[in-house]
Amino acid sequence: MGTRDCNHICDESSPGIGEAGKTGEWRTHLPVIDDKKCTASKLNKPTCFLCWLYCPEAVMTKGIPPSIDLEYCKGCGICAQVCPVQAITMIAEEKI
Amino acid sequence: METLSIYAPKLITSREYIASGHRACSGCGEVLAMRYVCKALGRNTIISNATGCMEIISTPLPQTAWEVPWIHTLFENASAVASGIECGLKALKRKHGYTREVKVVAMGGDGATADIGLQSLSGAMERGHDFIYVCYDNEAYMNTGIQRSSETPFGASTTTAPSGKASMGQHTWQKNMAAIAAAHEIQYVATSCSSYPFDIMTKVEKAIKIKGPSYIHILSVCPTGWRCPSNSTIKMGRLAVETGIFPMYEIENGKYTLNIDLPKLRPVEDYLKLQGRFRHLDKDNTAEIQEKVLDEYNKVKRLAAGNKAK
Numbered sequence: 001m002g003t004r005d006c007n008h009i010c011d012e013s014s015p016g017i018g019e020a021g022k023t024g025e026w027r028t029h030l031p032v033i034d035d036k037k038c039t040a041s042k043l044n045k046p047t048c049f050l051c052w053l054y055c056p057e058a059v060m061t062k063g064i065p066p067s068i069d070l071e072y073c074k075g076c077g078i079c080a081q082v083c084p085v086q087a088i089t090m091i092a093e094e095k096i
Numbered sequence: 097m098e099t100l101s102i103y104a105p106k107l108i109t110s111r112e113y114i115a116s117g118h119r120a121c122s123g124c125g126e127v128l129a130m131r132y133v134c135k136a137l138g139r140n141t142i143i144s145n146a147t148g149c150m151e152i153i154s155t156p157l158p159q160t161a162w163e164v165p166w167i168h169t170l171f172e173n174a175s176a177v178a179s180g181i182e183c184g185l186k187a188l189k190r191k192h193g194y195t196r197e198v199k200v201v202a203m204g205g206d207g208a209t210a211d212i213g214l215q216s217l218s219g220a221m222e223r224g225h226d227f228i229y230v231c232y233d234n235e236a237y238m239n240t241g242i243q244r245s246s247e248t249p250f251g252a253s254t255t256t257a258p259s260g261k262a263s264m265g266q267h268t269w270q271k272n273m274a275a276i277a278a279a280h281e282i283q284y285v286a287t288s289c290s291s292y293p294f295d296i297m298t299k300v301e302k303a304i305k306i307k308g309p310s311y312i313h314i315l316s317v318c319p320t321g322w323r324c325p326s327n328s329t330i331k332m333g334r335l336a337v338e339t340g341i342f343p344m345y346e347i348e349n350g351k352y353t354l355n356i357d358l359p360k361l362r363p364v365e366d367y368l369k370l371q372g373r374f375r376h377l378d379k380d381n382t383a384e385i386q387e388k389v390l391d392e393y394n395k396v397k398r399l400a401a402g403n404k405a406k
Contacts, residue, residue, distance in 0.1 A: 015160045015161065015162055016161075018115075019115070019155070020117055020156070021117070022117070023117050023119075047106075050105065053108070053293055056125070056128040056329070057116050057120075057122075057127075058115070058131060059116050062105075062106065062110050069116065071117075074121075074123075075122060076122035076124075076327055077123070077325075077327030078326070078327055081327045081331065082330055
């Protein structure tokens, strides 16, 4: 995830997360991680992290269990597609 | 990350140089490729970015998502600005004892690379500036609303080359940018795809080590312009490589290496039928595309095999 600790001297712009606002508002489907299926949570070890690797938004963390920053997640569903054990499911926002 | 066989995302740095919360469409393959490129480049980088998707999504004026020095240039002069920066750094080193090793990187979409910015790219490569050019090829001018570019594949429907009764969409074949770059006899040219993170990072790391110009062409899946679901980004990129539509290879000092050499290619239908922009194609068109794809793929394969024989 992005950080706001950039020490570069900038004239006008301030680099950091959320330049387009809370992009999580764009989401139509919410990714939910099932800790019982997730390899990293099950083994309690840093293992595959494919969801982190393939996230275009960089909102996944490489933690155990992996967590999603829902403030900026746009809900594209790539993490659910690449998960080798189908631990992530996409749930329609209106059903929550 | 010496070879593709090492499979360990946990070894990749978790530092992000393009912050989350940017304006890219959900499921954008281009920003994904840019994320990998920036991870491999690291902090000592100056980026000169041509107008295009990656510029407009990351920098509306008061804010920016970039955490490395970055400059916006026009479509036509990303490489010219990069060569200027590189010369400036050289002068700093010569006159003022500046010691940091900084890599200059020019970035652009396929429009900024193959159409509008080709002259400045060609000039910069010919002059031999020490820089990397990264082209994010999403096969049309996506940021202005899917207009055709010279990288748009044959048969694709775009807003300026629409399919209908009179036309079948784009009627010309793609420009081979990697071959154009290789014709400048630069040390390193590579093609990669947004669905292969380790491949991108290995290639960028190779390019950093080279003193002189290098060119990396990355096929970046665009779900909005290709008319496919946002979650199919990774699958679509892999299919492009597995069908042979986009062969992933590198040219080091004129030596070709095919990075992913499959024993049997998948039929192109697997790739075409999943995308809305190819929906109108009939069997004859598909057969024509299949023939051309095999032809191009075998050309690269022969070049790679020729090197092995030597």
